[in-house]
Amino acid sequence: MTHVESDFGSIHGVRDDYVPKDSYLSREFAALEKEKLWPRVWQIACRLEEVPKIGDYVTFEVIDESIIIVRTSETEVKAFYNACQHRGRKLTEGCGHTVKLFCRYHGWRWNLDGSVDEVIDREDWGNALQDPDLQLKGPLIDFWGGWVFINMDRTAQPLLDYLSPVAEVFKNYEFEKLRYRWYKTTILPCNWKVALEAFDEAYHVQTTHRQILPVNDDATGSDSFGKHGMFFSSPENRPFGLPSRRLNMPVPNDTRGVTAAFFEMMERDLKAIVSINALNAARKLVTEGKPGTHMDVLTQLGGFQVGAALAEGSGWPMELSPAEMLKAGLDWHVFPNHVFLPAPDAMLAYRARPNGDDPDSCIFDVWSLMRYAPGAEPPIKREFYPKWQEHDGWGLILTQDFNNLAEVQNGMKSRGFQAARPSPVQERAISNFHRTLRNYVLG
Ligand code: FES
């Protein structure tokens, strides 16, 4: 322990405005994360919509562990380590549908519930192979908001306790009714935390995404809740749908156009957070809405949005109040590696994982989720880009974010850089993340 402390500073080396750089760069720190973080946390493996039918499965990889998520009955989804009990061959890969889990080495076979179905020439072992020993082993599995979570620590606290207060804050959002609009995965040339933190604050919007300022005021506050962190629109901001105060632009008398322009920009440059119904509601605001105070405009927009959702059949979380939405803020970081931006009928979500043992590389998933009328969901298409630059469909906003990442990872290696200095007002989700992380890894 002394050795570790001398390498990485104390756990309390993190302050609200100070994060030592070692955790982003050091192979030793990555090795400690592998040993002490990833096997002990609840993490998202997939969504339930990925395993709708009995026999549907998804494999989830984190560093060198592989886990099979499989639907075993109408009401049950189970998780198993992806390892044959004979000599360890991985049982499957990717995603698909099967009636048995089958090892392609010597043909041992399991039922979907993990019980052994066949051992070729089983009599060779006499009585040495008992069914309970051959049962596939699994991590803990639990569900929230349509997400499937696993935890390799079988003594871990229950998922809902771990997530607290996230599940309470979002209890009326009906996340379980969201479906993938698109699903893209790429390898980013930076530490998994550098990638995640690009989406853990909105302080960068005024520089990295300056084009958004004419349609949105951008200052934020941020907060921490136990392991988790979040940020919210600053109370000093102009209301949603107006130009940022930074630009000294006048607020027009009729704000319908500028408010609708935000929705148009999000659809053009991100294709996430703003649902198609929301976009259509914003268009209707311009063509059929009435000029009025900005509050009138937002009320009309809300009415159009709920009306469109109900008419189209995709539904709306009717229990969700404006006060709850305000309290929920803009963006949450669920420890350790999940960030999401919620809307009543859509979500943009991220998951970052280390790419093997390399602290300079990570696997990054981007998920755009939306509510659909039953039966209108698009088929799930998982796009994978080994290099993010090889895909030209990220949209302007994610392209701007990704462009920073290698520069951050490499810039931090300079002998002229010792520690990050996150904003204690706008970037508390980041400092809190590192405080929690160091508790796991060094504590
Ligand atoms: S390793 Fe699986 S059957 Fe031999």
Ligand SMILES: [Fe+2]
């Ligand atoms: Fe960004």
